[in-house]
Each structure stands twice: as structure tokens, then as C-alpha cells.
Amino acid sequence: MTEEIQKKLQKELEIFNGVQKEYHKAVAQKQQLDSQLNENKAVKEELALLKKDSEVYKLIGPVLVKQDLEEARQNVSKRMEYISKEIKRTDDHISALENKQEALQENLNKLRNDLGKLKIKA
Template structure:
């Protein structure tokens, strides 16, 4: 077998592998196992809604006098809670949700960068195939 006939097959195989990797990235399936799966838009929406709700609760708590009664719903029961404790809990929740949103955004940016680099690699292989075919056409 001549090396000129194996080159297009190698390029074609390379192109298929890169396209498969891009397809897996696009579907949000991790190519290798890592602790954080790729972000799901539903999860980001859920956290954004929760952040808004908790910020609204914090505003309401800030309007209360120090001696106001505050209740927390635990299952079907309203339990009396200290205002300072309620305030601290809501702030911690906001901090946690904000951190999760930041992590998701970072994961999303990382995924977009990986997709971009895979597209660039595919483009280079396609250009090599075209130049190889153009070289064969001249011969």
C-alpha cells in the first residue's frame, strides 16, 4: 500500500475522532471523568431563582424590628426563630448559591473553550484533507 493512499484514511479517521469528541462535549457528556459534571441549564436556572428568592427574604428581614417574631417553615410546622439567626442563615444560603452559580459559569466557560478548540482542530484536519485532495488533483 502506498503512503499516499494511507494519508487520506488517517486524516479521515482523525477527523471522525475529533468530531466524536466535539459531539460528546456538545451533548454535555464529559470526555473524561472529573468531579463536576458539565453544567445543566436547568440547574443554573434553579440556582438563579433561589438566589432571587433569598435576596428578597433578606430584604424583608432587614425591614423588621429586632423584637419582631420570625418563623421558619420546617416541614408542615412553623418554628419560631431568632431574627439574627434567620438573617445569618439567609446570608449563608445566598453565599452558597452565589458560589454554585460562579462554579457553574466557570464550568460553562471551560466547556465552551473546549468546544472551540475541538472545532479549530476539526477545521485544520479538514483543510489538510482539502489540500491533500487538491495535490492529488494536480498530479
């Protein structure tokens, strides 16, 4: 009986660690997306400040390519939209993982308790 629970505990622990790893990855991803969104926000503000006939370039590889200002503005807005969607997706993912983690933690605690009780009995 003790061995059985111990085995189960080990298995659960492995699953828990996996979920935890995934969770950390998701959080790191969200942070990256956040900073990207912030950078795009700053660029959008800057583009909005430019005069109509200002020249705008985009760095493609090592060269600067001239861009249409209006097009650049639209591009940045589109990208911000996309990043916002990604952030929302990651947020959902993170909360789902949080719930999973909690459930697993509870399960682990229960198994540990059972094991402790059995050990006292033995």
C-alpha cells in the same frame, strides 16, 4: 490516508459533542443558581424589613417551625455567600469549557479542510 483522517474526525467530533453537552449543563446550572440567589436576595430584603419582634417560621417538610429572626437572617446571608461561591465556580467552569470548545472547533475545521483537500486530489 483519507480513512485515517475520517476516523480522527469522528473521534474529535465525539469529544466536541461531549464538551458541548457539558457546557449546556453548566449554563443551565448557572441559571438555576442565579435564580436561587435572586430568591434569597428577596428573602433577605424581606427579613430586613421585619420588626424585631416579628415571628418567622421555616417550612420543614409539611410543618412550619418557629425560627429566631436573627438566626434566619444569618442563615440567608450564609446561603447567599455559598451560592455566590458556587456561581463563581460555575462561571470558571463555563469559561474553561468555552476555551476547550474553541480549540476543538479549530481542530475540527482543520481536519475537515484536510479531508476536503484529499478528496479533491483523489
